[in-house]
Amino acid sequence: MLKHFVSLEIKSFFRSASFGKGMVLKILMVLLALWMIVTLLATGLALYPGLKQVFPDQYPFVIVNNFVFYWFLMDLFIRFFFQKLPVMAVKPLLLLPVKRRQVVNYVLGKSALSFFNFLHLFIVVPFGFMLVRSGHDLGSVIVWGFAILLFTLIVNFLNFIIESLSSETELSYLPILVLVGGLFVLNYFNIVSISGLIASFLTVVGSNPLWSVVPLLILALLYAYNFKLLKAQLYLDHSLKTKVQQVEASTMAWTRHFGDTAPFIQMDLKLIWRNKRPRSSAFILVIGLVYGLFFYPNPDYANMPWFYAFIGIFVTGIFLINFGQFIPAWDSGYYKMLMAQNIKYEQYLRSKYVLMTASVIVLFVLSIPYVYFGWKILLAHFAAAVYNVGINTHVMLFGGSFNRKKIDLNQRAAFNYQGTGAVQWIIGFPLMFLPLAIFGLVYFVANFEIACVVLIVLGLIGIVFHEKMMGFITSKYLESKYKMIDAFSQDS
Amino acid sequence: MIQTSQLTKRYGDKTVLNIDSLNISKGQSFGLVGNNGAGKTTYFSLLLDLIQPTTGYIKNNNIRVSQSEDWKPFTSAFIDESFLIGYLTPEEYFYFIGELRGQNKADVDTFVKQFVDFFHDEILNQKKYLRDLSKGNQKKVGIVAALIGDPKVVILDEPFANLDPTTQIRLKAIVKDLAETKDVTVLISSHDLMHVTDVCERIVVLEKGEVIKDMATNTATLKELEGYFAGSATL
Numbered sequence: 001m002l003k004h005f006v007s008l009e010i011k012s013f014f015r016s017a018s019f020g021k022g023m024v025l026k027i028l029m030v031l032l033a034l035w036m037i038v039t040l041l042a043t044g045l046a047l048y049p050g051l052k053q054v055f056p057d058q059y060p061f062v063i064v065n066n067f068v069f070y071w072f073l074m075d076l077f078i079r080f081f082f083q084k085l086p087v088m089a090v091k092p093l094l095l096l097p098v099k100r101r102q103v104v105n106y107v108l109g110k111s112a113l114s115f116f117n118f119l120h121l122f123i124v125v126p127f128g129f130m131l132v133r134s135g136h137d138l139g140s141v142i143v144w145g146f147a148i149l150l151f152t153l154i155v156n157f158l159n160f161i162i163e164s165l166s167s168e169t170e171l172s173y174l175p176i177l178v179l180v181g182g183l184f185v186l187n188y189f190n191i192v193s194i195s196g197l198i199a200s201f202l203t204v205v206g207s208n209p210l211w212s213v214v215p216l217l218i219l220a221l222l223y224a225y226n227f228k229l230l231k232a233q234l235y236l237d238h239s240l241k242t243k244v245q246q247v248e249a250s251t252m253a254w255t256r257h258f259g260d261t262a263p264f265i266q267m268d269l270k271l272i273w274r275n276k277r278p279r280s281s282a283f284i285l286v287i288g289l290v291y292g293l294f295f296y297p298n299p300d301y302a303n304m305p306w307f308y309a310f311i312g313i314f315v316t317g318i319f320l321i322n323f324g325q326f327i328p329a330w331d332s333g334y335y336k337m338l339m340a341q342n343i344k345y346e347q348y349l350r351s352k353y354v355l356m357t358a359s360v361i362v363l364f365v366l367s368i369p370y371v372y373f374g375w376k377i378l379l380a381h382f383a384a385a386v387y388n389v390g391i392n393t394h395v396m397l398f399g400g401s402f403n404r405k406k407i408d409l410n411q412r413a414a415f416n417y418q419g420t421g422a423v424q425w426i427i428g429f430p431l432m433f434l435p436l437a438i439f440g441l442v443y444f445v446a447n448f449e450i451a452c453v454v455l456i457v458l459g460l461i462g463i464v465f466h467e468k469m470m471g472f473i474t475s476k477y478l479e480s481k482y483k484m485i486d487a488f489s490q491d492s
Numbered sequence: 493m494i495q496t497s498q499l500t501k502r503y504g505d506k507t508v509l510n511i512d513s514l515n516i517s518k519g520q521s522f523g524l525v526g527n528n529g530a531g532k533t534t535y536f537s538l539l540l541d542l543i544q545p546t547t548g549y550i551k552n553n554n555i556r557v558s559q560s561e562d563w564k565p566f567t568s569a570f571i572d573e574s575f576l577i578g579y580l581t582p583e584e585y586f587y588f589i590g591e592l593r594g595q596n597k598a599d600v601d602t603f604v605k606q607f608v609d610f611f612h613d614e615i616l617n618q619k620k621y622l623r624d625l626s627k628g629n630q631k632k633v634g635i636v637a638a639l640i641g642d643p644k645v646v647i648l649d650e651p652f653a654n655l656d657p658t659t660q661i662r663l664k665a666i667v668k669d670l671a672e673t674k675d676v677t678v679l680i681s682s683h684d685l686m687h688v689t690d691v692c693e694r695i696v697v698l699e700k701g702e703v704i705k706d707m708a709t710n711t712a713t714l715k716e717l718e719g720y721f722a723g724s725a726t727l
Contacts (some may be wrong), residue, residue, distance in 0.1 A: 263591040267577070274579040274621070337575035340540040342564040342592045342641075409579065482544050489574065 005106050033115065037122050044126030048134065061131060065202040068148070069187065069195035072155050073180055075116075079159040080176040083116050104230045108223065111160065117152050124148050140206025147205045150215040151198075157222040164229055264351030271330060272323070275409035278330060281322040288318025289366060296373040305448050308377055309439035309455060312384025313392070313432060315367050319359035320388055324396030325427065327352050328477075332406040332488035339485060346474045353393055353470070360388045376448060380439075383455035387435050390462025394469045399427035401476035404487035493518040493645060493677045494539070498548035501534055501701075509534045509701040511548075516679070516694075518644075521671035523692030523709075524681040525717065530698040532681040533571065536649050539679075540569055552645060565593070569647035570634035578623030582615045582633045585622060586640060593641025600640060607636050610662045628654045635663065639670070646670065647679045652687050660687060667691050685721070689714045 051060035093103060128141045166175045187194045205211045255262045255269070272278045292311050295301040314321075323330075328348075331338060338348065364385040371378040435455060442451040462469070477484075496514040500507060509531040516522050524532045537543045539550050541557045549556050552563040569575070577585055583604075590600035604616070614629050622630060631654050638646055651667075652660050668691055670676040682688040688695060689709055697705040697720065705720065707713060 263588055267580070267588060270579060270584070334574055334577050336542055336571065337577075339542060340564070340567075340569050340571075340575070341589070342568075344561070482542075485542050 002106065005103075009110075036119065040119060040122035041126060044123040045130065047123070047127050048130035061136065062199070062203060064127065065199040066195055068151070068202060069198045071120075072151060072198075073183060075120075075152070076155050076159055076162075077176065077180050079116055079155065080162060083114060083156075083159060100231055104227055107230060108157075108226055111156060112153060114156065117149075117156055120148060120152050137206070143209045143212065144202060144206045147202060147212050147215060150212065150219055154215060154219050154222060157219070157226050160226055161222065161229065258351070258354055260347055261351035261354055264348060265355055268330075268351065268355050271409070277407065277409055278323070282319075284322055285318055285363070288315060288322075289363065291315055291318070292367070292370050292373075292377070296370065296377060302373070305376055305380070306440040306443040306451070307436075308380035309384050309387075309451070310432065310436040312377075312381040313388060313435050315370075316360050316363045316381060316385040317388040317392055317431075319363065320356045320392060320396060321431065323359070324352075324356055324393070325399070326407055327397060327400035327403070328484070329400075329403050329405055329407045329488070330409070333409065335488045336485055339481060345477055346470060349397055349470060349474060349477065353397060353466075356393045356396065357389050360385050360393075379449075379452050383439075383452040383459075384435065386459030387455045387462075388459070390459030391435075392431055394462060394466075394473065395427065395430055397470075397473045398476065401473065401480055404483065406488045406490065493520075493553055494679075495551040495554075496548070497551075499538065499545055499550060500547045501531075501538060501543065502546040507701055509538070511535070511701075511703055514696065514703060514706075516677060518677055519671055519675040520694055521667060521678045521692045522680070523688040523695040524679065524698060525683070525685065525688055525695060526681075526698035527721070529700070531701040532698060533649055534701070535698070536569070536571060536647050536679070536681065539647060540567070540571070563645075566644040567647070568593075568638045568641070568643040568645070569649075570631075570638040570651070571647070571649045573627070573630055573634070575634050575637075576622045576630055579621055581619065581621060582625075583617075585633060586637055589637045589640050593643075595641050603640060604636065607666075610636065610659065610666065612659065628656060628659070631655060632659065639666075642674075643676065645677045645679070649681050650683070651680060652682055652684050664691050685714060685717045689717065 047064065048060050051058075051063050055063060124145050128145055131141050132138050162175050162179060183194060186192045201211060201214070255265050258265050272282050292315050295307070295311055301307060328335065364381060367381055368378065370381060438458070439451045439455055442454045494514075494516040496511050498513075499509065499511045501509040508529075524535065526532055534543070538545055539552065539557060544558060549558065551557070552567060555563045557563050577588070580588065586600050586604055587597055590596070590603075595603070608616075611632060615625075615633060618625075622633060625633070631651070635648060635651055638648065648667075651663060655663065664687060667678055667680065671678050671693070678692075680688065680692060692709055694706070694708055695713060695717070696703055696707075697717070705716075707716070
């Protein structure tokens with residue numbers, strides 16, 4: 001049975017319609033993984049001598065054990081965003097003589113082999129090696145490593161529980177934030193010293209391996225709970241039973257002011273509000289708005305005015321970036337219909353432009369309170385907003401004409417790479433870094449005010465040539481119409 | 493109304509459609525039948541300019557569909573569920589299509605009211621998104637939406653599939669009415685020989701992308717079609 005499952009899985013990987021197309025992204029991910037491995041290996045090797053040097057009067061082993069709790073908290077947090085629930089196309093299997101138990105065990109077992117679970121080994125093994133070299137008992141180091149492995153698996157299965165909780169209840173990030181934040185607070189204020197508990201456990205377990213029964217037990221419980229969750233999903237009615245949402249209909253009469261683009265704008269607003277993925281990217285707006293707070297109160301950055309424009313581009317353009325990068329893929333589900341309907345391409349694109357421009361203006365207005373940190377920031381934000389309206393909107397629309405990736409609107413947003421292709425990465429550069437480069441350059445050559453003026457002028461030029469550019473962009477979309485229709489009708 | 497000339501569509505070496513000439517006159521109800529892979533949907537996709545022909549062209553009211561978009565105002569279609577916008581309610585979807593076709597809300601409301609029977613109380617005022625409707629009900633919405641705004645050419649791919657018997661009968665009445673009294677050119681593809689002979693004045697059989705039979709419907713047509721398909725089954 002296992003053999004069949006594995007072969008199915010390999011086929012689904014190599015035969016998927018998007019295989020090969022997403023290669024750039026895959027290579028990037030592999031590079032990222034390699035980079036992490038190298039960093040972790042180096043850390044693992046340097047940890048023992050490093051700690052010895054910095055804290056000569058403490059035993060590095062104990063320091064590390066004290067830190068393990070935070071490592072796992074971080075691990076859990078990162079996993080929530082990067083590691084997906086294990087999936088398998090189970091529907092065709094349900095009628096075949098395969099035990100449900102086997103399917104669930106296989107899926108869960110597979111998740112235990114995830115890359116994330118091996119990451120910590122790259123620290124633990126070299127560190128253990130150094131421990132043994134400095135005279136620690138080999139046997140107890142092995143037991144210690146085993147205990148860490150158990151903790152990792154606990155985090156692994158805990159993550160899936162949190163994920164399924166948040167995906168079913170539409171709470172998006174809330175559960176993970178509450179859990180990680182809660183644990184941290186409990187520990188920080190010493191209400192329950194979890195880090196201490198873990199540390200003393202890890203210190204003791206080496207000499208008394210029986211203690212490892214405790215994490216084993218926790219692991220077994222979590223596994224059982226995951227098993228229960230997944231098994232409940234293995235019935236057809238889970239996918240057939242449509243969670244019928246009650247509709248909050250609204251006429252959005254106010255969009256009438258946008259003239260012939262009004263129906264599209266209404267649709268885009270509904271798109272954003274009624275679908276999981278675009279809705280979550282709307283929540284990112286909040287993060288974008290407060291992005292400046294990470295920098296401006298910090299005197300290190302406050303003295304770097306050339307950086308203001310970059311933050312300005314980001315703060316006023318967060319929606320533009322988030323929404324714009326997937327034009328027209330947001331509409332990929334019904335793209336065929338749009339193309340067969342009585343629609344002028346130019347009108348469709350203009351509605352997107354209007355929406356993005358409106359968002360920049362609204363976000364700029366909302367970011368006015370940043371003036372608290374100095375009028376220069378307001379000026380830089382204004383310049384960035386004008387640049388966003390004049391240049392970046394067009395860049396986004398232009399980039400969209402290369403978009404060939406379908407998006408399933410009902411999937412969650414955070415770190416969902418569906419629909420992401422090389423285009424998004426390439427477009428990112430002119431979008432974010434070009435204005436930064438221009439602004440920085442002019443700032444160093446002349447001064448801050450002139451740098452702002454340059455951005456504003458560039459933006460104004462873009463606004464003046466809006467019609468021209470739209471004409472060009474429309475022709476690009478027309479050129480790639482058939483390719484887009486074809487790509488959007490394929491399931492990734 | 494619709495002229496097809498030297499039309500071929502090839503994917504690699506494989507020719508999926510090869511129609512030398514096929515003209516459909518105004519107000520005709522036209523049926524396209526053929527087994528899976530015969531090229532019915534390909535032909536409709538070419539007609540809607542969703543794919544590009546390898547050679548040849550289709551003219552819709554003397555407009556070459558791949559060169560100008562001017563055929564769009566008087567042509568409408570429902571090919572499959574990808575023509576629906578899942579996150580809208582049926583009403584919102586109708587309004588949206590109406591808006592694209594120059595109809596205001598009131599127009600759409602009056603228009604949709606004619607189809608109350610057809611909808612069988614399962615579409616309007618349900619407070620449901622299209623994605624939550626059943627396949628059959630989605631189809632009803634798509635078909636009715638394709639009729640909004642007095643189109644002169646209506647293209648329906650497999651309209652009878654997935655519909656319940658009552659709705660199939662009602663749909664037949666609607667299609668007949670369109671062609672007979674409103675002078676609309678209706679193009680339908682179907683696997684259901686009985687329905688298609690009931691509804692269409694003219695039936696074309698496609699096989700492996702080529703026109704095998706082209707006949708005006710009469711009392712003998714159904715027998716002839718059944719004979720043809722039974723014959724190809726024994727091959």
